[in-house]
Amino acid sequence: MADQQFDKIALIGIGLIGSSLARAVKAQGLASSVAIATRSEETLERARELELGTEYHLDAAEAVRDADLVIVSVPVGASGSVAQQIAPNLKPGAIVTDVGSTKASVVAQMLPHIPKGVHFIPGHPLAGTEHSGPDAGFAELFRGRWCILTPVHGTDKAAKRRLATFWEALGSKVDEMDTEHHDKVLAIVSHLPHIIAYNIVGTADDLETVTESEVIKYSASGFRDFTRLAASDPTMWRDVCLHNKDAILEMLARFSEDLAYLQRAIRWGDGEKLFDLFTRTRAIRRSIIDAGQDTAAANFGRPDATPEK
Ligand SMILES: NC(=O)C1=CN([C@@H]2O[C@H](COP(=O)(O)OP(=O)(O)OC[C@H]3O[C@@H](n4cnc5c(N)ncnc54)[C@H](O)[C@@H]3O)[C@@H](O)[C@H]2O)C=CC1
């Protein structure tokens, strides 16, 4: 157990990430009270049954009253309206952060509502699964994963250190970068893979010559990996696509160009080109394993996942 770091933490949104935070905060004893807010009565009731917090609210503004740390864990498209809601009740000196998968848009939506004297430090834990909702979370989700902070200009150093220490207590490694860079990096390493997965599974589903039962029956592990990503939450990923549009389109253009190159090599039977590319990409996989990041590819920290062969 780590030391208690905050008197009161407010968690706005109690899905996969919010409930994992709640469980980890409880397990580590990081706060004496944890206020939970979510829009639906049903989800709030489930959070209560799971004993994820110490107070439960349908009104996010009520939850943040007196909180020292406020973590917004909602789909990125909802971050602006949440910031607007909570703004009047934020305590001076409080830290407000988020966990959204895109950062420039979150800053644009939230920052205008944050009162002077409140520290707004956006964040993104690179940890998750294809599951959603309060039952899907687990305390170990963030262990050994990166959490990227994207502080805005003039951020208070002590507040930033406090937030970094919080993530470290959850087992995360903390990095810092600017929002634009974050959105480009994440577009290629996270957003594009999900878009490709949604697309390939959709293509398989549309095929006329191969039946759906054959896709299910004969799906090799490569295809199965895609179906896992393609099972991710539709609202969350719709919002990611809409809120990181420019970086995603830039990476998709690069991707399409490279795919055309590959297509041409296959058409012309250019084995050398294919072999060269496949050798280059195999080395990247090896570097990821050497860097100790392979479990991220295999199960993203899910304890119930089958280990990669
Ligand atoms: N799922 C993942 O693997 C990861 C997700 N993220 C980010 O974390 C955030 C939350 O994602 P999850 O916990 O996976 O989602 P989730 O679907 O499990 O939970 C979302 C929560 O937000 C609430 N919510 C939804 N719409 C809302 C609105 N308009 N106003 C207020 N509350 C609303 C829901 O009631 C629920 O409590 C997203 O911004 C996502 O981009 C970050 C890292 C990983």
Ligand SMILES: O=C(O)C(=O)Cc1ccc(O)cc1
């Ligand atoms: O389930 C997976 O493989 C993920 O990639 C989870 C994930 C989804 C979104 C994020 O912003 C970060 C991590």
